[in-house]
Amino acid sequence: MAEEKIIVFSLNGETYGAPVNQVVSIEKLQVITRVPNAKPFIKGVMNLRGMILPVVDLLQKFEIGQSDIVEATRLAIVESEDVQVALIIDSARDVVSIDGESIEPVPEIAGGVHAKYLKGVAKHEEDLLVLLNLDLILNPDDIEAIKQLEV
Template sequence: MEEFLKVIVFQLKEQQYGVDIQHVRSIERLNEVTKVPGTSEFIKGVINLRGDITPIVDLKERLQIGSTSITGETRVLIVDVNNVQVGLIVDSATDVIDIDPNVIEDAPKIIGGVNEAFISGVAKLESKLLILLDFECILNLEELNEIQEVIEG
C-alpha cells in the first residue's frame, strides 16, 4: 500500500496552497502582534505563544504576492523552519487532506507569481491544482538569522 502525503490546505489570495502536516506544529488565530523595529518588511513582529516568543511573518509579503488583510478567517501556521519556530500569516487554513504522491509534479518556474524555489511541487487534484510549498526554503539563512535575533531580543 502506498503512503499518502497528509497536507494542510491554506489560502493566499484566491489560490490554495498546501504544506506537509509534519512541518506544522499548530494553527492559531492571529492575536496581538508586538512590532519589532528595524526588521524586514515581511516580519510583522512577535507573539507570546504558550511562553515561547514566536516571530510572525506575512507569508504573502515573503512570497511577494501582496500583503495580508487581517479578517476573522486569518490564521497563523506555527511551523518549524530549520529548528526555529515561526508563525506564518495566511488568509485561512481550510482543510487537511491526503494526497497520492503520484499526482504531484515538479513545479514550473513561476506559478501564481510565486518563485519555484519556494514550491516543492504541484498536486493535480480532481477539481483544482494545489501548490505545495517548501517551508524549509521560505526563509534563507540571512532571514533566519534576523528572526533568531528578534527572538533573542
C-alpha cells in the same frame, strides 16, 4: 513514492498546502508586536503560550502583496530548521493525503519570484494545490535574523 499528509490553506484566494509534519498548529490571530529593523515580511513577534514567535507575511515574502488582516485570518505555526514561526494565512481548510507521485514540478511559465519556495503542484479532487517547501521559505539569513529577534 509514499503518500504525504498535507494541510490545505488559503492565501490570497489561492489554495496552498504544507507538510503536516512541519505544521505545529493553526491559531487565531494574536496581538503582534512590531520589531524595529526587522525585514519587511516579518510583521513582528507574538506570545503564544509563553513562546515568542516571529510572524511572517507570506505574501510580502513572495513579493505579491500584503496580507489583509480580518476576523477569519489565521496563523499557521510551522517549524523549519529548529525555528518556529507564525505564517499569516487566510484560513486553514483541511488535511488531505496526496500520492507523492502525483506531485509535479512547478511549470516554468508559472515561475515568478516565489517559485523557488514551492515544492510543486498536485491535483486533489477539484483543487490544484500549490505545495510550499517550508525549508526554503526561510533562508539561512532569514533564520539568523529571526534568532536575533528571540534574544
